[in-house]
Amino acid sequence: xxxxxxxxxxxxxxxxxxxxxxxxxxxxxxxxxxxxxxxxxxxxxxxxxxxxxxxxxxxxxxxxxxxxxxxxxxxxxxxxxxxxxxxxxxxxxxxxxxxxxxxxxxxxxxxxxxxxxxxxxxxxxxxxxxxxxxxxxxxxxxxxxxxxxxxxxxxxxxxxxxxxxxxxxxxxxxxxxxxxxxxxxxxxxxxxxxxxxxxxxxxxxxxxxxxxxxxxxxxxxxxxxxxxxxxxxxxxxxxxxxxxxxxxxxxxxxxxxxxxxxxxxxxxxxxxxxxxxxxxxxxxxxxxxxxxxxxxxxxxxxxxxxxxxxxxxxxxxxxxxxxx
Amino acid sequence: xxxxxxxxxxxxxxxxxxxxxxxxxxxxxxxxxxxxxxxxxxxxxxxxxxxxxxxxxxxxxxxxxxxxxxxxxxxxxxxxxxxxxxxxxxxxxxxxxxxxxxxxxxxxxxxxxxxxxxxxxxxxxxxxxxxxxxxxxxxxxxxxxxxxxxxxxxxxxxxxxxxxxxxxxxxxxxxxxxxxxxxxxxxxxxxxxxxxxxxxxxxxxxxxxxxxxxxxxxxxxxxxxxxxxxxxxxxxxxxxxxxxxxxxxxxxxxxxxxxxxxxxxxxxxxxxxxxxxxxxxxxxxxxxxxxxxxxxxxxxxxxxxxxxxxxxxxxxxxxxxxx
Numbered sequence: 203x204x205x206x207x208x209x210x211x212x213x214x215x216x217x218x219x220x221x222x223x224x225x226x227x228x229x230x231x232x233x234x235x236x237x238x239x240x241x242x243x244x245x246x247x248x249x250x251x252x253x254x255x256x257x258x259x260x261x262x263x264x265x266x267x268x269x270x271x272x273x274x275x276x277x278x279x280x281x282x283x284x285x286x287x288x289x290x291x292x293x294x295x296x297x298x299x300x301x302x303x304x305x306x307x308x309x310x311x312x313x314x315x316x317x318x319x320x321x322x323x324x325x326x327x328x329x330x331x332x333x334x335x336x337x338x339x340x341x342x343x344x345x346x347x348x349x350x351x352x353x354x355x356x357x358x359x360x361x362x363x364x365x366x367x368x369x370x371x372x373x374x375x376x377x378x379x380x381x382x383x384x385x386x387x388x389x390x391x392x393x394x395x396x397x398x399x400x401x402x403x404x405x406x407x408x409x410x411x412x413x414x415x416x417x418x419x420x421x422x423x424x425x426x427x428x429x430x431x432x433x434x435x436x437x438x439x440x441x442x443x444x445x446x447x448x449x450x451x452x453x454x455x456x457x458x459x460x461x462x463x464x465x466x467x468x469x470x471x472x473x474x475x476x477x478x479x480x481x482x483x484x485x486x487x488x489x490x491x492x493x494x495x496x497x498x499x500x501x502x503x504x505x506x507x508x509x510x511x512x513x514x515x516x517x518x519x520x521x522x523x524x525x526x
Numbered sequence: 527x528x529x530x531x532x533x534x535x536x537x538x539x540x541x542x543x544x545x546x547x548x549x550x551x552x553x554x555x556x557x558x559x560x561x562x563x564x565x566x567x568x569x570x571x572x573x574x575x576x577x578x579x580x581x582x583x584x585x586x587x588x589x590x591x592x593x594x595x596x597x598x599x600x601x602x603x604x605x606x607x608x609x610x611x612x613x614x615x616x617x618x619x620x621x622x623x624x625x626x627x628x629x630x631x632x633x634x635x636x637x638x639x640x641x642x643x644x645x646x647x648x649x650x651x652x653x654x655x656x657x658x659x660x661x662x663x664x665x666x667x668x669x670x671x672x673x674x675x676x677x678x679x680x681x682x683x684x685x686x687x688x689x690x691x692x693x694x695x696x697x698x699x700x701x702x703x704x705x706x707x708x709x710x711x712x713x714x715x716x717x718x719x720x721x722x723x724x725x726x727x728x729x730x731x732x733x734x735x736x737x738x739x740x741x742x743x744x745x746x747x748x749x750x751x752x753x754x755x756x757x758x759x760x761x762x763x764x765x766x767x768x769x770x771x772x773x774x775x776x777x778x779x780x781x782x783x784x785x786x787x788x789x790x791x792x793x794x795x796x797x798x799x800x801x802x803x804x805x806x807x808x809x810x811x812x813x814x815x816x817x818x819x820x821x822x823x824x825x826x827x828x829x830x831x832x833x834x835x836x837x838x839x840x841x842x843x844x845x846x847x848x849x
Binding site: 255257286287288289290291294295297299302303304305306307308316317320321365368369 | 574740741742744745746747748749750751752755759760763764
């Protein structure tokens with residue numbers, strides 16, 4: 203396994219109390235595999251990613267437990283300086299909003315070249331040549347001229363391509379893409395996603411794709427992990443989930459996708475709000491919103507049930523759910 | 527005339543050097559003229575080149591820039607426009623008014639007011655520039671580090687700045703400088719740096735904290751940038767604008783403060799030529815010989831005004847949202 207997250211706990215200490223953002227997440231990604239992490243805002247998917255990258259703001263954040271094994275070594279046990287060398291070179295991250303993720307006062311060539319200067323100790327001139335090469339690779343036209351331009355002079359899709367180029371610069375083994383297409387037009391979304399998937403195949407990288415767009419997931423992901431209130435409630439190969447979800451929350455998510463054949467009808471929505479992370483309900487965190495909830499759900503936290511060999515669900519009634 | 531700068535040049539001019547570039551390359555502005563200001567479309571444009579483009583069109587900037595350029599030139603080479611010696615005085619001519627060769631008349635010691643006013647610029651500009659540089663460097667380094675790392679030392683620094691803010695500047699000057707016997711400008715500059723750095727430190731700290739939260743700083747960290755690289759390359763260039771603005775305006779107030787302290791007798795001391803000293807000496811004779819007071823006071827007012835207006839123009843250019 204390229205990356206294995208085991209029983210990860212992250213909490214934030216705030217004035218109002220401790221917010222438990224991640225409560226025992228397990229997932230794994232292999233080289234060449236795409237894992238999609240799905241969930242609402244506040245479900246802990248980005249926090250998990252930040253913990254893996256080591257860019258959580260600490261304090262207020264704190265990793266309260268667990269292991270992050272990357273190529274066999276536990277990242278949480280590394281010194282900050284060793285960790286820094288892993289970032290960018292071995293694992294890289296693509297952020298949601300490329301405009302705010304690029305430094306407005308540096309030209310894109312400087313920012314792309316920085317990867318080579320920081321990690322490879324290249325001269326500025328060589329780094330600039332590499333930057334042009336990278337921009338060509340992510341199919342930015344007239345790269346040689348545009349390398350001197352500043353982020354605001356590029357379109358949204360082009361900026362995201364530059365972010366992808368930066369992340370891929372040193373051919374890392376793992377890429378974490380945190381909602382890489384959310385800020386883009388629908389037409390551009392597909393292009394950027396295709397590019398990312400293509401480059402992933404080319405370099406045989408592991409990809410963790412954080413998103414709440416189920417449409418994107420179906421096209422590119424191999425496996426899906428659905429998160430709710432800091433836990434993974436269901437994890438399965440992509441086709442299994444779309445065929446028959448084994449957790450009522452996943453079912454709710456799938457039912458809330460607008461469909462053309464339901465034109466004119468009311469759109470399904472999961473009722474209620476995501477739980478307050480400072481006061482997660484006892485038992486199953488989803489029980490107040492769950493249409494299938496019973497007494498057991500309010501008292502006992504469901505363990506991870508093994509649905510099949512490569513599929514888990516954190517629902518006492520996964521069998522009933524699976525059968526509709 | 528220097529070539530229009532490549533983007534690297536625009537980036538190089540980001541530190542405190544940026545403010546200097548703005549003032550010093552004034553001559554470039556006039557030769558280029560307003561027609562070319564737009565520049566061809568699609569040419570790389572940074573915040574700094576945008577700001578520079580705005581400034582070149584701003585009459586306030588051009589006028590105050592010219593005044594400052596003139597001041598800098600005459601403080602470097604006062605003999606260019608004043609051939610006399612500011613310390614050569616003839617008591618027989620004390621308090622006499624304007625006469626050929628001595629357009630501003632003579633002061634109470636019979637010294638030429640014109641020559642002394644010209645030479646006074648050197649003192650004021652030296653004190654202003656050195657105090658501002660000292661304050662800007664000390665304040666932004668301390669404030670920047672505190673803002674970036676936060677935690678214990680940040681709290682300590684913030685409390686120390688609170689203490690310094692509580693010291694009244696003039697009272698502090700009277701107390702601290704009255705024990706100094708040196709005849710140079712350095713004790714005055716040192717005093718201004720001592721009392722001035724908390725102001726810049728607070729601003730630098732605030733803007734570093736704001737800049738630190740930007741996604742691109744997280745992105746840089748996620749791609750392996752070290753603390754120093756994040757701070758120097760990604761945070762500092764995006765946090766330095768408010769420091770430049772406040773420092774430019776502060777420069778004017780330091781010049782005024784030097785005059786105030788010299789007027790009170792604790793700042794610079796004769797034989798140093800200073801507007802403050804001359805104003806102080808002349809104030810007793812304002813009815814008999816007002817010219818002795820008006821020329822140095824006018825020069826002082828004009829200088830302070832020029833720096834404050836320059837600071838205003840720079841602020842408008844660097845932060846369009848404030849308009």
